[in-house]
Amino acid sequence: xxxxxxxxxxxxxxxxxxxxxxxxxxxxxxxxxxxxxxxxxxxxxxxxxxxxxxxxxxxxxxxxxxxxxxxxxxxxxxxxxxxxxxxxxxxxxxxxxxxxxxxxxxxxxxxxxxxxxxxxxxxxxxxxxxxxxxxxxxxxxxxxxxxxxxxxxxxxxxxxxxxxxxxxxxxxxxxxxxxxxxxxxxxxxxxxxxxxxxxxxxxxxxxxxxxxxxxxxxxxxxxxxxxxxxxxxxxxxxxxxxxxxxxxxxxxxxxxxxxxxxxxxxxxxxxxxxxxxxxxxxxxxxxxxxxxxxxxxxxxxxxxxxxxxxxxxxxxxxxxxxxxxxxxxxxxxxxxxxxxxxxxxxxxxxxxxxxxxxxxxxx
Numbered sequence: 001x002x003x004x005x006x007x008x009x010x011x012x013x014x015x016x017x018x019x020x021x022x023x024x025x026x027x028x029x030x031x032x033x034x035x036x037x038x039x040x041x042x043x044x045x046x047x048x049x050x051x052x053x054x055x056x057x058x059x060x061x062x063x064x065x066x067x068x069x070x071x072x073x074x075x076x077x078x079x080x081x082x083x084x085x086x087x088x089x090x091x092x093x094x095x096x097x098x099x100x101x102x103x104x105x106x107x108x109x110x111x112x113x114x115x116x117x118x119x120x121x122x123x124x125x126x127x128x129x130x131x132x133x134x135x136x137x138x139x140x141x142x143x144x145x146x147x148x149x150x151x152x153x154x155x156x157x158x159x160x161x162x163x164x165x166x167x168x169x170x171x172x173x174x175x176x177x178x179x180x181x182x183x184x185x186x187x188x189x190x191x192x193x194x195x196x197x198x199x200x201x202x203x204x205x206x207x208x209x210x211x212x213x214x215x216x217x218x219x220x221x222x223x224x225x226x227x228x229x230x231x232x233x234x235x236x237x238x239x240x241x242x243x244x245x246x247x248x249x250x251x252x253x254x255x256x257x258x259x260x261x262x263x264x265x266x267x268x269x270x271x272x273x274x275x276x277x278x279x280x281x282x283x284x285x286x287x288x289x290x291x292x293x294x295x296x297x298x299x300x301x302x303x304x305x306x307x308x309x310x311x312x313x314x315x316x317x318x319x320x321x322x323x324x325x326x327x328x329x330x331x332x333x334x335x336x337x338x339x340x341x342x343x344x345x346x347x348x349x350x351x352x353x354x355x356x357x358x359x360x361x362x363x
Contacts, residue, residue, distance in 0.1 A: 030115075030135045033122075034086065038063050041129070050115075050137065052107030063087075069105040073114070073148060074168050076336060078102065082344040086119040090131040092349050095120030100138035100145070100172075114138040114145065144172050151198055154205055156180035161246070162361035166335035173198035174354035175239070176307050177205050184212045185358065186243035189259065189307045191283075193354050200237055204229075208243075218243055218255045222279055222288025229283055238283030242305055247294060250362055252303065255292040257282050260308050263326065267300025271326045274303070302361045304329070309353030315345045335359060 021042060024031045030047035034040055039062055043055040051068060058067055063086070066079040078084045082091065085101045100114035115135040122129040148169075155167055155178055163185065165178050175190030175197025188204055190197040207228050216224055221243050242259040244252050254262065254274070258281040261273040279290035297303070306325070313320040320342060332338045335357045343351060 024132075027134070031132065032058070033129050033132050034063055034090075036130045038087070038130075047135075050113075050135070051104055052109075070102045071112070072102065073100060073145070073172055074152075075103075076168065076340070081340050083340065085117045085350075086131045086133040088349045089119040089133075090121045092347065093121050093123065094349055096349050098350065100141040102135070114141045147195075147198075148172055151202065154202060162363055164335055164359045164361075166339055166355075166357040168339060168351070168356075169193060169198070169354045170309065170351040171354075174356075175201050176309070176354040176356040177201040178356050178358050179205055179208055180358075181209055181212045183246040184208075184243070185246070185305075185360070186241060187259070187305045187307060187356055187358050188239050188241040189309075189354070189356070190239040191237050197237065200232070200234065200239070203232065204239065218245055218253055218292040221255060222257060222282065222290070225282050226285060226288065230285060234283070238281045240281050240308075244305075244360075245292075246360075250297050250299070251294060252297070252360070253292045253294045255279070255290060257288070257290075260306060260311060260322070263304040263306070263322075263329070264295075264297075265302040265304060265329060267298065269330065271329055273322065297362045299362055302359055305358040307354060307356045309351070309355040310339070310342050310357070312353060313342055313346045314348050314352075316347055320345060 024042065024044045027044060028046060030050045031044045032040055032047055033042040039060065040058050043058050048054050053067065061067060063084065064080050070079045070084065071077050072083065082088065085096065085098050089095055097118045099116050101117040102115050103112045104115055105112050116138045118134040119131060121131050151173060156165065159165065159180060163180055167176065167178060169176065171194045173195050175193050177188050179186055188201060190201045207225065211221060211224055240257055240259040242254060242256045242262065244254045247253050254276055256276050257279045261276055263271055264274050265271050274295060276293050277290050279288050280286050311319065311321050311325055315324065325342065328338055328341045332341055338357065339355060
């Protein structure tokens with residue numbers, strides 16, 4: 001066996017002879033390097049071929065300059081935030097492969113193309129680099145993208161009467177579902193996420209619309225949904241939900257099944273949870289005894305319904321929790337910016353649970 005000095009010298013020789021730039025330029029996938037200030041310091045030949053942007057156009061500029069106009073799969077801009085996979089890798093000091101993580105606008109066509117991304121931090125002492133990202137066109141994304149668009153198309157559109165929504169699944173397809181039909185509105189959160197949960201949430205949306213069409217009282221929602229969900233013959237999934245009805249120009253009724261309590265954002269800026277009882281989740285074949293509760297509101301008041309994916313974001317101090325969400329709501333009014341601010345506090349690489357927000361503002 002050789003001495004420790006022998007192996008130390010061998011490693012040093014290997015390191016001295018390795019040319020990182022030459023290696024990256026020879027790759028058949030896009031690659032770029034950023035320094036600690038998020039300045040792009042290297043852009044390989046394949047990156048130019050894939051995007052149409054030359055090294056001269058991007059090196060020396062910050063990735064926050066939005067050169068490639070990156071968005072995630074749901075269209076949320078990420079270049080000016082810490083939601084970028086490379087920035088998350090540098091922040092968490094963990095590498096990760098993320099399929100069709102970013103959508104890049106190509107220079108010559110203006111078309112957006114999904115890319116698979118492999119991002120990792122550079123942890124070598126003495127290196128001025130902070131992170132390297134490899135990317136390639138995600139040819140396998142078409143079916144998932146089509147399914148995402150179908151699920152997204154089921155969300156309420158052309159919202160009026162002061163309603164706004166934001167929807168962002170964690171795994172391209174989610175178990176959350178927002179609904180708004182006539183005077184009824186609400187949010188459901190199927191346990192888990194992914195394809196199976198998304199199929200259940202889609203089926204539940206049809207079920208809920210049937211209840212609304214039949215003018216079922218909110219007091220009977222729990223037992224009716226429990227009975228109809230039993231017909232699905234699903235034993236390993238349950239869901240929470242909060243359901244409401246606009247009962248007047250300044251009044252709503254709500255009923256909740258193990259769902260996070262809504263937040264009331266008063267016109268004077270005060271924010272607090274609504275005092276509402278919680279019934280058991282749906283899917284355990286239990287009777288539901290809770291009755292709806294009516295709330296009187298004032299002009300300018302807002303009600304926010306949300307799924308627990310946002311309050312269970314892990315931060316440096318533990319979970320974000322309701323207090324953390326309230327702090328952000330005091331300064332951010334737009335729901336997409338609320339999402340971004342919350343996610344930027346995460347110490348994890350990526351979003352681990354579906355996040356849905358539904359806001360009603362009283363005029």
